[in-house]
Amino acid sequence: MKLVRSFLFKQLARIVVTSASMLLSACMVGPDYERPAAPLSQHYDAQAEHQLVETGRPVGAQHIDLGKKVDGDWWSAFGSAKLDQVMRKAIDGNLDLQAADATIARANEAIAAAGGGLLPQVDLGAQGGRQRTGGGARLSASNFYAAGPQVSFDFDLFGGTKRLVEERTALADLQRHRFDAAYLTVTGDVASQAFLLASARAQIDAVQGLLADDRKNLELVRAAHAYGSATQIDVALAATQLVQDETLLPPLAQQRDTARHALSVLAGKGPADWVAPDFDLSDFALPANLPVSLPSEAARDRPDILEAEARLHAASAAIAVATADLYPHLQLSASLGQVGPGIGTLWSVAGALTGPIFHGGALKANRRASIDSYKASLAGYQQTVIAALGQVADVLQAINHDTEEFAAQERALNAAEVSLRLNREGYRAGETGVLQVLDAERTYQRALIGQIRAKTARYLDTAQLSVALGGNSSGAFERRLASRNEQ
Numbered sequence: 001m002k003l004v005r006s007f008l009f010k011q012l013a014r015i016v017v018t019s020a021s022m023l024l025s026a027c028m029v030g031p032d033y034e035r036p037a038a039p040l041s042q043h044y045d046a047q048a049e050h051q052l053v054e055t056g057r058p059v060g061a062q063h064i065d066l067g068k069k070v071d072g073d074w075w076s077a078f079g080s081a082k083l084d085q086v087m088r089k090a091i092d093g094n095l096d097l098q099a100a101d102a103t104i105a106r107a108n109e110a111i112a113a114a115g116g117g118l119l120p121q122v123d124l125g126a127q128g129g130r131q132r133t134g135g136g137a138r139l140s141a142s143n144f145y146a147a148g149p150q151v152s153f154d155f156d157l158f159g160g161t162k163r164l165v166e167e168r169t170a171l172a173d174l175q176r177h178r179f180d181a182a183y184l185t186v187t188g189d190v191a192s193q194a195f196l197l198a199s200a201r202a203q204i205d206a207v208q209g210l211l212a213d214d215r216k217n218l219e220l221v222r223a224a225h226a227y228g229s230a231t232q233i234d235v236a237l238a239a240t241q242l243v244q245d246e247t248l249l250p251p252l253a254q255q256r257d258t259a260r261h262a263l264s265v266l267a268g269k270g271p272a273d274w275v276a277p278d279f280d281l282s283d284f285a286l287p288a289n290l291p292v293s294l295p296s297e298a299a300r301d302r303p304d305i306l307e308a309e310a311r312l313h314a315a316s317a318a319i320a321v322a323t324a325d326l327y328p329h330l331q332l333s334a335s336l337g338q339v340g341p342g343i344g345t346l347w348s349v350a351g352a353l354t355g356p357i358f359h360g361g362a363l364k365a366n367r368r369a370s371i372d373s374y375k376a377s378l379a380g381y382q383q384t385v386i387a388a389l390g391q392v393a394d395v396l397q398a399i400n401h402d403t404e405e406f407a408a409q410e411r412a413l414n415a416a417e418v419s420l421r422l423n424r425e426g427y428r429a430g431e432t433g434v435l436q437v438l439d440a441e442r443t444y445q446r447a448l449i450g451q452i453r454a455k456t457a458r459y460l461d462t463a464q465l466s467v468a469l470g471g472n473s474s475g476a477f478e479r480r481l482a483s484r485n486e487q
Contacts, residue, residue: 028159029327030320033166033313036378038296039385045393049292051400060286061403062462064396068291069301074466075191077287078459082277083194086263090190091480093268097186100179104477107172114168117161120153125337146346148337155332160324167317174310176477180303183476188467190266192460193259198279199456200256203449207248210445214242217438241442248449286458290399293469295389301470302388308381315374322367328355391468398461406454409447416440416447 043049051057052064075087091097126147132139156162221238224230263276299305331354336347356363423440426432 027157028162028320028324030159030163030323031316033170033316036309036312036381038299039389041295041389044292044295044389045396048393048396048400052290052396058403058407060406062286062288062290062399062458064290064292066292067294069293069297070291070466070469070472072472074471075187075463077466078191078463079285080194080279080283082279082283083191086194086267086276087187087190089274090186090263090266090268091183094182094186094266095268096182097179098268100175100182101477101480104172104175104179107168107175111165111168111172114161114165117154118156118165120151123150123152124148125150125335143341144339145341146337146339148335150333150335152331152333155330157330158324158327160321160327163317163320163324167314167321170310170314170317174307174314177303177307177310177474179477180473180475181307184303184467184471184473186266187471187473188463190263191463193262193266194276194279195284195456195459195463197256197259197263197276198281198283199452200252200259201278202281202452204249204252204256206445206448206452207245207252210245210442210449211242211249213438213441213445214238214245217435217442218242220434220438281452281455281459284459287462290462290465291469292392292396292465295392298388298392298469299385301472301474302468303470303473303476305381305384305388306474308377308384312374312377312381315370315377319367319370319374322363322370325363326356326367328353388468392465395461395465395468399458399465402454402458402461406451406458409451409454413444413447413451416444420444 049064049066052062053066057063073084073087075083124147126145128143128145130141130143132141154161218235218238218241221230221234225232225235260276261271264271264274267274267276293301331352332350333352334347334349336345338344339346420437420440420443423432423437427434427437
């Protein structure tokens with residue numbers, strides 16, 4: 001009896017699998033996804049690009065290599081070992097990246113779950129009970145049971161299940177690109193906070209020097225007032241200047257502490273659990289040549305654009321899923337069971353064809369809704385591309401203006417340095433008073449603060465340009481996965 005049951009079950013399984021393979025190549029309804037064309041633009045901002053590639057620019061001005069892509073870790077261009085160290089800690093420990101990692105795993109399981117619908121479904125059924133049989137005076141009650149495997153298969157004639165797998169695959173791609181976008185955001189934030197930390201520390205040092213000059217000035221004015229060569233108004237003005245300059249210090253200290261705390265959070269640690277190293281502006285080198293990929297290449301590199309494209313692909317597949325629901329479904333089912341007591345083995349094979357006739361317009365409405373969703377996704381994709389081009393254009397202009405601002409601040413600093421030197425020489429020669437020297441020192445310190453801020457802006461915008469171009473972040477998840485497998 002066991003041999004008979006085994007033979008029958010094998011035959012049933014062979015029938016199901018053979019029928020499935022015959023119809024797996026059935027037609028697939030709905031649109032086939034076509035990747036949107038890359039933007040035709042050859043420039044982000046022609047005027048900014050012309051300025052950044054022309055010769056004869058000021059010494060220290062940055063140039064762009066138009067058509068060249070970012071290679072390797074974009075932040076390595078700043079040549080800072082400290083930045084590399086903090087960046088690696090953030091990439092390994094950032095909790096947003098860990099959450100994105102788990103979301104990708106969930107999306108992959110959704111693909112596997114949808115793909116299971118393309119294979120026969122095998123279940124084990126069992127039931128038992130008590131029944132009454134016969135009629136008239138021959139009524140009798142008895143126990144019964146039935147147990148055995150049940151096989152069913154949907155032939156997916158019009159590709160609804162295959163399109164569902166396609167949709168889930170596109171959504172998994174979306175999550176991978178979302179991981180890459182989070183990776184790009186984290187690395188960009190780490191670099192920016194490191195620059196802000198270094199800038200705050202440099203400005204604090206400059207303000208401390210400014211306050212020292214203010215205190216000297218106030219002491220001298222008070223001494224002059226004691227000898228009758230200065231008025232009480234002069235003393236009040238000197239004291240006012242000191243307290244006004246003292247207000248510069250707390251915001252800078254807050255900027256320093258905020259940047260330090262932000263680096264801890266980016267690394268997945270509390271500010272009290274891990275403290276980032278003290279960055280100095282001298283730790284960084286400003287890249288002289290900046291790779292700038294063409295708009296058509298940036299559209300294939302930026303993770304937010306690729307994420308929008310994956311969403312568009314999923315919306316296209318959803319149209320096909322809704323379209324397949326308008327067509328019939330062909331299902332094959334088979335069962336094999338031991339029924340008793342005393343009845344023996346029963347088996348059955350059945351095919352069922354079901355097609356929609358009237359659903360109150362729900363199926364067609366679902367399809368129209370999926371088309372509307374696709375149109376919305378397409379507009380979202382196009383807007384993401386346009387916004388990306390605008391962001392790069394803004395940063396290119398910012399780098400241009402940063403160069404102009406830094407050059408102006410350098411001239412102001414040089415002029416203040418010359419004035420300070422001349423006033424000191426005049427004081428030693430008895431030609432100028434000490435108050436003039438102190439005023440020149442204050443002017444120099446203020447010019448130094450301005451130069452530090454202009455220098456910081458150059459670092460920040462240079463990093464922002466790499467981020468705006470995608471920062472070679474496409475495929476960051478795959479590289480992370482490969483690195484884990486090697487360990």
